[in-house]
Amino acid sequence: MASISRRLLLYSRRCPSRIPSRSNIPTLTAQWQRPLSTTSPVYAKEPTKEGSATAAAAESPSKVADESATSSSPETETARQLRKLVEDLKALDPDVVQDAIRKGKHGIPFAKDFELENDEDLEIAEETGRAGFWAEGEESLGPDEDYYGDDLTSLGHGELEQHRELREYARLIAWELPLLSQLARPFEPPTAATPFRFRYTSYLGESHPAVNKVVVEFTASDMNLTIQQRDKLIKLAGPRYNPDTDIIKMSCEDFDTQAQNKRFLGETIFKLLAEAKDGKDTFEDVPFDFRHRKPKVRYEFPKEWILTPERKKYLENKRAQAAKLDDERLHTGQLVDGKTVIDTSLPFSTPEPEPVMVGGPRGKQLR
Numbered sequence: 001m002a003s004i005s006r007r008l009l010l011y012s013r014r015c016p017s018r019i020p021s022r023s024n025i026p027t028l029t030a031q032w033q034r035p036l037s038t039t040s041p042v043y044a045k046e047p048t049k050e051g052s053a054t055a056a057a058a059e060s061p062s063k064v065a066d067e068s069a070t071s072s073s074p075e076t077e078t079a080r081q082l083r084k085l086v087e088d089l090k091a092l093d094p095d096v097v098q099d100a101i102r103k104g105k106h107g108i109p110f111a112k113d114f115e116l117e118n119d120e121d122l123e124i125a126e127e128t129g130r131a132g133f134w135a136e137g138e139e140s141l142g143p144d145e146d147y148y149g150d151d152l153t154s155l156g157h158g159e160l161e162q163h164r165e166l167r168e169y170a171r172l173i174a175w176e177l178p179l180l181s182q183l184a185r186p187f188e189p190p191t192a193a194t195p196f197r198f199r200y201t202s203y204l205g206e207s208h209p210a211v212n213k214v215v216v217e218f219t220a221s222d223m224n225l226t227i228q229q230r231d232k233l234i235k236l237a238g239p240r241y242n243p244d245t246d247i248i249k250m251s252c253e254d255f256d257t258q259a260q261n262k263r264f265l266g267e268t269i270f271k272l273l274a275e276a277k278d279g280k281d282t283f284e285d286v287p288f289d290f291r292h293r294k295p296k297v298r299y300e301f302p303k304e305w306i307l308t309p310e311r312k313k314y315l316e317n318k319r320a321q322a323a324k325l326d327d328e329r330l331h332t333g334q335l336v337d338g339k340t341v342i343d344t345s346l347p348f349s350t351p352e353p354e355p356v357m358v359g360g361p362r363g364k365q366l367r
Contacts, residue, residue: 195222196269200258213253214261216269219246225276232283233276239292 152160190197199215201208220230220241234241237248250268252261329335 192222192224195219198262198265210253212256212258212261213251214258214265215249215251216262216265217247217249218269220248221246223273223276225273228282228284229276231288233272235283235286235288236272236275238289243290243293244295 195218197217199217201210201213203211220233220237223230223233225233233248240250241248250265252264252268255261255264326335
């Protein structure tokens with residue numbers, strides 16, 4: 001295993017330069033000449049000074065192209081990069097260089113000018129073929145396998161996918177559901193500080209218009225109001241008050257989210273309480289109107305029909321006496337058998353054969 005600096009030198013020496021040349025190659029454009037002209041071209045008589053812009057422009061295009069091609073050749077660029085790398089390595093701290101050499105696996109020495117002597121011990125990973133489409137992001141899978149037409153059909157893969165899904169839920173049931181018992185909390189009945197009970201509706205991720213609906217219930221007696229204020233709150237609630245349970249129930253689904261509907265219900269309740277506590281108008285002259293509440297008739301089971309132990313014993317004795325009387329009548333002939341009466345009372349008659357019409361040849365009737 002070679003050190004880091006040795007690897008950098010070796011790779012820069014082996015690989016050709018891929019860095020594009022930064023030298024600016026002048027763009028040569030042909031000058032326009034007048035077609036079919038008999039006038040000879042005019043050249044500058046005075047020599048140009050060296051280093052001026054005119055001198056650079058006066059150079060021949062072939063010379064400029066040769067210099068740019070020579071400066072942008074791969075060998076020249078590689079040599080330039082190596083010289084720059086050697087200068088950067090020389091600028092390093094000698095102690096750092098010596099430590100890097102000491103930590104080398106095989107201890108291959110470096111020259112004074114940081115040029116390599118041997119490189120056979122350097123491990124260079126061979127480039128493998130490009131991974132297949134299904135192995136992208138999974139280097140361990142390797143290239144794609146050859147397909148010989150022996151794979152399952154789409155229906156078979158669907159069955160396998162369904163089986164995998166069932167196994168996944170089975171694992172969740174076996175390993176994850178028992179952990180939910182750690183989150184269980186004992187039931188705590190609502191206190192006076194939490195008199196409002198909100199109810200939400202969920203369809204387990206499905207889109208439904210009733211998902212945004214929020215319902216709130218509260219008892220008028222839990223609002224810490226006086227009798228006069230409580231009566232006014234009931235009158236303001238109107239048909240939303242249930243006189244049987246003393247519960248005021250309101251709902252809202254006008255907005256797009258549950259949070260907005262809940263906020264609207266909260267603001268409405270606060271307005272009702274503020275109006276109930278207002279002593280300017282107590283609504284004493286307004287009577288209660290509970291016509292919206294129609295009580296349901298609940299029928300109760302008669303107490304006389306309840307099978308108490310005494311009644312069960314009475315019924316068993318009564319059935320036993322009736323069975324005993326029937327047995328006595330059967331042996332004395334006093335028991336009337338309906339089947340026997342029918343068989344003996346009707347006249348006995350033998351069934352007579354019914355006449356059958358016989359036709360002549362080819363369906364003609366006989367005379």
